[in-house]
Amino acid sequence: MKVHIKLIATYREYLPPDCQGKMTMDVDEGTTAVALLTSLGIPIDESVVLVDGRSPRRNDPLTEGVTIASFSAIGGG
Amino acid sequence: MNTLNGWYGRILRVDLTNQTYTVETVDPQFAKDYVGGRGWAIKYLMDGMDPAADALSPENMLIFATGPLTGSPAPTGNRYMVVTKSPLTGILSNSNSGGKFPTWMKRTGFDMFIFEGKAKEPVYLWINDGEIEIRPADHVWGAQVPETTDTLLAETDKRAKVACIGPAGENLVKSAAIMNDKDRAAARSGVGAVMGSKNLKAVVCQGTHEIGMADSDEMNAVSKAMHKTVGRASKESVLRIYGTPYVPDVTNEMGILPTRNFQTGQFEGVENINGPALNKDFLVRPGACYACPIICNRITKVETPGYEGEGEGPEYESIGALGSACGVDNLAAITKANYLCNEYGMDTITVGMTIACAMEMYEKGIIPESDIGKPLNFGDADGMIEFVIKTALREGFGDKLAEGSYALAESYGHPEYSITAKKLEFPGYDPRGAKGMGLLYATSSIGASHMSGDLAYAEVFGTPEKLDPLTTDNKAELIARYEDAFALIDATGLCVFLSVRYVFDDDVMLWPTRMTELMNLTTGAEYTPATLLEAAERVFNLERLFLLKAGVTKADDTLPKRMLEEPLTVGPAAGHVVELGKMLPRFYEVRGWDENGVPTEEKLAALGLS
Numbered sequence A: 001m002k003v004h005i006k007l008i009a010t011y012r013e014y015l016p017p018d019c020q021g022k023m024t025m026d027v028d029e030g031t032t033a034v035a036l037l038t039s040l041g042i043p044i045d046e047s048v049v050l051v052d053g054r055s056p057r058r059n060d061p062l063t064e065g066v067t068i069a070s071f072s073a074i075g076g077g
Numbered sequence B: 001m002n003t004l005n006g007w008y009g010r011i012l013r014v015d016l017t018n019q020t021y022t023v024e025t026v027d028p029q030f031a032k033d034y035v036g037g038r039g040w041a042i043k044y045l046m047d048g049m050d051p052a053a054d055a056l057s058p059e060n061m062l063i064f065a066t067g068p069l070t071g072s073p074a075p076t077g078n079r080y081m082v083v084t085k086s087p088l089t090g091i092l093s094n095s096n097s098g099g100k101f102p103t104w105m106k107r108t109g110f111d112m113f114i115f116e117g118k119a120k121e122p123v124y125l126w127i128n129d130g131e132i133e134i135r136p137a138d139h140v141w142g143a144q145v146p147e148t149t150d151t152l153l154a155e156t157d158k159r160a161k162v163a164c165i166g167p168a169g170e171n172l173v174k175s176a177a178i179m180n181d182k183d184r185a186a187a188r189s190g191v192g193a194v195m196g197s198k199n200l201k202a203v204v205c206q207g208t209h210e211i212g213m214a215d216s217d218e219m220n221a222v223s224k225a226m227h228k229t230v231g232r233a234s235k236e237s238v239l240r241i242y243g244t245p246y247v248p249d250v251t252n253e254m255g256i257l258p259t260r261n262f263q264t265g266q267f268e269g270v271e272n273i274n275g276p277a278l279n280k281d282f283l284v285r286p287g288a289c290y291a292c293p294i295i296c297n298r299i300t301k302v303e304t305p306g307y308e309g310e311g312e313g314p315e316y317e318s319i320g321a322l323g324s325a326c327g328v329d330n331l332a333a334i335t336k337a338n339y340l341c342n343e344y345g346m347d348t349i350t351v352g353m354t355i356a357c358a359m360e361m362y363e364k365g366i367i368p369e370s371d372i373g374k375p376l377n378f379g380d381a382d383g384m385i386e387f388v389i390k391t392a393l394r395e396g397f398g399d400k401l402a403e404g405s406y407a408l409a410e411s412y413g414h415p416e417y418s419i420t421a422k423k424l425e426f427p428g429y430d431p432r433g434a435k436g437m438g439l440l441y442a443t444s445s446i447g448a449s450h451m452s453g454d455l456a457y458a459e460v461f462g463t464p465e466k467l468d469p470l471t472t473d474n475k476a477e478l479i480a481r482y483e484d485a486f487a488l489i490d491a492t493g494l495c496v497f498l499s500v501r502y503v504f505d506d507d508v509m510l511w512p513t514r515m516t517e518l519m520n521l522t523t524g525a526e527y528t529p530a531t532l533l534e535a536a537e538r539v540f541n542l543e544r545l546f547l548l549k550a551g552v553t554k555a556d557d558t559l560p561k562r563m564l565e566e567p568l569t570v571g572p573a574a575g576h577v578v579e580l581g582k583m584l585p586r587f588y589e590v591r592g593w594d595e596n597g598v599p600t601e602e603k604l605a606a607l608g609l610s
Helices: A009-014 A033-039 B028-034 B037-048 B101-106 B145-155 B188-197 B216-234 B244-253 B275-281 B316-322 B331-344 B348-363 B381-393 B405-411 B435-443 B475-492 B496-502 B513-523 B529-549 B561-565 B580-591 B601-606
Strands: A002-007 A022-026 A047-051 A067-072 B010-015 B020-025 B062-066 B080-085 B092-097 B112-116 B123-128 B131-136 B161-164 B178-180 B184-186 B200-206 B283-287 B297-302 B309-312
Touching (some): A002 A009, A009 B244, A009 B275, A033 A047, A033 A067, A067 B244, B028 B037, B028 B529, B037 B062, B037 B092, B037 B112, B037 B475, B062 B101, B062 B188, B080 B184, B080 B188, B092 B178, B092 B188, B092 B529, B145 B161, B145 B200, B145 B331, B178 B188, B188 B200, B188 B348, B216 B496, B216 B513, B244 B316, B297 B331, B309 B331, B316 B331, B316 B348, B331 B348, B331 B381, B348 B381, B435 B580, B475 B496, B513 B529
Parallel strands (some): A002 A067, B010 B112, B123 B200
Antiparallel strands (some): B010 B020, B062 B080, B062 B112, B080 B092, B092 B184, B123 B131, B161 B200, B178 B184, B283 B297, B297 B309
16 A cells, blocks of 8 residues: 655655655555654654654554654754 | 852842942842742842833833853853843743853853833943943944944954844834844843833843852763763754754644644645755854754855845744745745844744734735735735834834734734734644643743743654643643743753753653752752752742733633634644633642632742742
């Protein structure tokens, strides 16, 4: 199934430079956001993970068409 | 505690009416009980003026206050507070700034300056160690902030640091800021207008005093280790690389980026106004306040024709207010408007949000084009810039904008379009998608300020842990604690960016273990985390008493109709409003206040305030 990835600010570097942090990927049924982001090398323990803008439960499987966003939790506004 | 460390225990009180000054000393027990900065200042304000007085009259007091950690070896010990009665809100104002001026102020040998009365002609204060002069300022009256700063440094001492107002403060614009080091701002709720009303153009500080430390060796060692840890962690951090402009992508993703005067929380132009866009086109280099290893400032330059300029910023809040809230996705124009706010000396949040309010009321046909002099639609970047300048100069329709969004909207019979709490414009988090922030805006001592207890750290940024922003559960307890923790930060003289992560325990309830260590090594006052938080609670409650005496009632602890009754329609917070009624009674209870939001006798007695 297809899901969208949106990596914010410094996390853009976990995807190739020309895609500006955004990519649509095919993933297996049952994949979790944490598993997907970990596979890209993102340090999950220092990160905020959002699925369609909401915080997922750690073991929630992804569903078709969702957007997974992530950014460093070492920030502030 | 008989001797003072960390504090000098000396206050400079300047009588501008009679052009005289006195030096006062501080009781050590008072120093400890109120910590410093925001804490000392509210006590002097409460004892020294009638909270119901007109904010722009000579009866108002204007206080500059450093904390015991200002000028200490601690990382980010570079903050000061401006505390006064606000002409924008009619309640308290406490506004924080960093840069270099606060440390230089502390080096003059005073913890606090109090300005009273009103000078007959424009003046500035020049403090060179122990020498204090009240000098004429006619020659810089009318000058913008950079020119004022350069002129006064040339005639005093190039090594000195300046805090001053620009034309906006002179014109009593209610969003006027007090600027220091040219680009840093004690911005919120019109403190610059109070300075202007006193005919005080600037304060220039130079000094060589060093504050005594209770345990200087250990304080130096601990601070050095912190500098190293924070510096290492910050090197590749998002705040160093993008600064706060990384935030629009985050708040947009959560559906809480203020867009078109908070009509929605997602902005189609977000990718034009985010951190990568700023870095690509305008960033020269990151900049730092004094003794700061985080280095989050943005030194920028714009060469785009029509928007040329250079300076600091924009920060996230400025991008939100002057950008998405106005429907503007032209980052050159936003950056230019941010420079103009710095040069004229204004708060980018109130200025931007007030223009956004005017845009909505124009588009709804409530403000006629004849009043504005031209169309003023969302997305009009040049119109936004034009009215930033006209606000500062009170020119044409700018005269109405200069009163802030509440007075503007009320004057047309529709105060509900002013997105304010206690007449202070919202910062860049739509609380319908961050419920704790809604309770904060409704209960902070100065109105809608994120800096009064920024639960966005947890609700938005995942620090120390990510909380569900859409639930009201436990938010009353959290906001009470965050308000106290932020009062403590503002009292000590540290920066929030350091504090949330490094001086509290790594727990969402922000327990000040490391802060206590820093404070004890500096002051020797034998605080515990509990007594420090109790001092912060004392400060917050005294501020509440000031508000009550200024006329605030329970009915003012509220939010605009849009936040309470109109759900967001897009994004993850679609369908949500702020359920303030679920949180506020519990908040009063947690605070030890009665059902009308008045601190009980028992609470006041426990805090030594009765």
